[in-house]
Amino acid sequence: MYRPTKFGEVARPKKLENVSNSVGIVILARLSSTRLPGKALKEIAGKNVLTHILNRLQEVVPSHQILLACSTETSDDALEQFAARQGIGCYRGSLSRVGERFYEAAQSLNCQYAARINGDNLFLDPAVLQQMVLKAQTGAYRFLSNVQGRTFPKGMSVEIVDMEYYGLKLDQIKQDAYCNEHVMVCLYQDPKPEDHYYLKNEILPEAAGIQLALDTPEDFARSKFMLEQMPTGQYDLKTTFKYYQKYEAEF
Numbered sequence: 001m002y003r004p005t006k007f008g009e010v011a012r013p014k015k016l017e018n019v020s021n022s023v024g025i026v027i028l029a030r031l032s033s034t035r036l037p038g039k040a041l042k043e044i045a046g047k048n049v050l051t052h053i054l055n056r057l058q059e060v061v062p063s064h065q066i067l068l069a070c071s072t073e074t075s076d077d078a079l080e081q082f083a084a085r086q087g088i089g090c091y092r093g094s095l096s097r098v099g100e101r102f103y104e105a106a107q108s109l110n111c112q113y114a115a116r117i118n119g120d121n122l123f124l125d126p127a128v129l130q131q132m133v134l135k136a137q138t139g140a141y142r143f144l145s146n147v148q149g150r151t152f153p154k155g156m157s158v159e160i161v162d163m164e165y166y167g168l169k170l171d172q173i174k175q176d177a178y179c180n181e182h183v184m185v186c187l188y189q190d191p192k193p194e195d196h197y198y199l200k201n202e203i204l205p206e207a208a209g210i211q212l213a214l215d216t217p218e219d220f221a222r223s224k225f226m227l228e229q230m231p232t233g234q235y236d237l238k239t240t241f242k243y244y245q246k247y248e249a250e251f
Helices: 049-057 074-086 098-109 126-137 163-175 177-182 217-229 237-250
Strands: 023-028 066-071 089-093 113-118 143-145 159-162 196-198
Touching: 023 049, 023 098, 023 126, 049 066, 049 074, 049 126, 066 074, 066 098, 074 089, 089 098, 098 113, 098 163, 098 177, 113 126, 113 163, 126 143, 126 159, 159 163, 163 177, 217 237
Parallel strands: 023 066, 023 113, 066 089, 143 196
Antiparallel strands: 113 159, 143 159
16 A cells, blocks of 8 residues: 655555456557657666566566557567566557557456556556555446546556456547547546546645656656666655656756
8 A cells, every 4th residue: 555654755565465366457668659769668777668667567466467568560579579578478459549459458468457557657656556456456446547637747647447348438449549549538538437436646746747757858868867866666756756856956
């Protein structure tokens, strides 16, 4: 659970029992980004971006329940090779029809729930992921997100969906190019149903909506600065925000 102690510290999450029975993780990535080409495999602080993300995910879930979903374009061959080296599965699907790629990849995990993690979510907080996985495992919710209202920074997004529920929405997603590109956006269109769970950041409201996703060369410079200085293994929101502020003050 997310248990803040003194500033910049958090209790590290313990791996969950039987998480493989219900919740899988799909990392969506591609190497053909126009703003920052090849970003998923760019090296920062001795590791490439996907390795940083994978290491954080592995604090919560077993490797066999983590799947990298990239495109069938030859530009993503290196991502398939990365997955093989890391011992995780890889699914290759449409470059542009990302919602369909997510669904097909998640289906291969044979799990009740699938979490969508973007390959630019470099500052994912494992404790937040764990909190949401625990909520999903209660079976009370069909969709869980910490994105609604942007109370968390961009780049810390976690969305978990019941696969049967996403399947019911799939025809709508296929017919709407914007929904297909943005994977979960159609699930926010209706007023909040009782079976949706939206986690809000009440720990550090001043961090709401700040840019931590890796999308541009400027983002890369900021991420490099932060990760080269942050204490190893301290992935919590307060520590991350502290080093974000350091970057902003210096640059």
